[in-house]
Amino acid sequence: SQTIHQWPATLVQPVGSPLSLECTVEGTSNPNLYWYRQAAGRGLQLLFYSVGIGQISSEVPQNLSASRPQDRQFILSSKKLLLSDSGFYLCAWSAGTSSYNEQFFGPGTRLTVL
Amino acid sequence: SQQGEEDPQALSIQEGENATMNCSYKTSINNLQWYRQNSGRGLVHLILIRSNEREKHSGRLRVTLDTSKKSSSLLITASRAADTASYFCATDVRGSSYKLIFGSGTRLLVRP
Numbered sequence: 001s002q003t004i005h006q007w008p009a010t011l012v013q014p015v016g017s018p019l020s021l022e023c024t025v026e027g028t029s030n031p032n033l034y035w036y037r038q039a040a041g042r043g044l045q046l047l048f049y050s051v052g053i054g055q056i057s058s059e060v061p062q063n064l065s066a067s068r069p070q071d072r073q074f075i076l077s078s079k080k081l082l083l084s085d086s087g088f089y090l091c092a093w094s095a096g097t098s099s100y101n102e103q104f105f106g107p108g109t110r111l112t113v114l
Numbered sequence: 115s116q117q118g119e120e121d122p123q124a125l126s127i128q129e130g131e132n133a134t135m136n137c138s139y140k141t142s143i144n145n146l147q148w149y150r151q152n153s154g155r156g157l158v159h160l161i162l163i164r165s166n167e168r169e170k171h172s173g174r175l176r177v178t179l180d181t182s183k184k185s186s187s188l189l190i191t192a193s194r195a196a197d198t199a200s201y202f203c204a205t206d207v208r209g210s211s212y213k214l215i216f217g218s219g220t221r222l223l224v225r226p
Contacts, residue, residue, distance in 0.1 A: 032212050043202060043218040044157075051212060059213075090156055094212070100145055100164075101206055101214060105156035 002027035006091050006106035013113055019064075019078040021109050023091030026072065031093040033074040034103065035066055038088040050074060051096065086113045120203055120220040128225050133190040135220040137203030138183075144206050146179055146186050147214070151200045160188075160201075195226045 003026045013019060025031050032051050036044040046059045048066035056066050063082050067075045074091055088110050092103040121136045137146070145164045149157040163170045163179045163186065170177045176189040190197055200221045204214040 034212075036216075041221075044216040046213060046215075049212050057212075088154075092157075100147075100162055101211060102147065102159050102162055103157075103204075103214060104159065105149075107156050108154070110154070 002093075002104065004091060004093055004104060004106040006089075006109055008109060009107065010110045011112070013081050013111065015083055015113055016080050019076070019081050019085070019111070021076040021089055021091075021111075023074040023076075023106055024072055025093045028072070028093070028095065030071060030096045032096055032101075033068060034092040034094075035074065035076050036090045036092065038090060038108075040088075044090065048076070081113045083113050086111055120201070120217045122220060123218070124221045124223070126223040126225065127193055129193060129195055131193055133193050133197070133222055133224070135188045135201050135222070137186045137188070137217055139186075139203075139205045140184065141205075142208055143181075144208065146177075146206075147204045148175075148177060148186075148188050149202045149204060149216075151202065151219070153199070157202065190222075193222075193224045195224050198222060198224045 005024050034049045035047040038044050050056050050068045053068055064078050088108050090108045091106040094101050094103045119138050127133050145162055147162045148160045150160050151157045161172045161177050163177050174191045179186045200219040202216050202219045204216045207213040
């Protein structure tokens with residue numbers, strides 16, 4: 001069966017520090033991968049998605065970047081964090097062959113920028 | 115702006131009662147999905163309804179879709195305390211096989 005991992009689960013970082021969040025998927029090949037951010041009590045904002053290694057689509061211009069160095073690995077990065085980068089970050093995958101794009105989410109990373 | 119908007123934003127009911135949540139969207143869709151999120155956790159896919167379907171059932175869940183009104187409803191029957199969570203609708207984006215747009219969610223509290 002497929003599983004998706006995210007780490008770390010929680011992170012507290014000072015303003016101006018770098019960021020690296022990692023997401024890996026097991027049990028499937030060539031998944032579509034997604035990074036979302038969720039503000040407290042709000043819906044999900046799509047940040048990036050990837051349909052293959054090295055292919056990244058950015059949805060919102062911001063202080064963040066994403067990379068996909070391997071088929072089942074998706075990384076969210078920042079060179080210098082801002083206070084506004086605080087939030088709950090969720091990674092998700094969907095089957096590349098699916099017509100309906102049902103997405104499966106990781107447990108999330110709670111990021112607090114101080 | 116959000117494609118899907120849920121209504122109500124929050125709902126509090128007694129265990130055993132039914133819970134109904136609504137979702138409205140703005141553009142044509144191929145399908146609509148409902149997800150559940152327990153506090154501080156990731157989302158879990160509940161059910162998908164295609165644009166040519168009007169109603170779908172899964173256990174205690176019943177989803178309807180009215181494409182003429184661009185709206186959907188999620189009904190949870192005989193609610194349990196364990197159903198306490200936030201519920202989100204998500205719509206696909208015509209022209210993109212990859213993107214979903216999520217609403218802001220309905221927070222459901224089921225009181226024991």
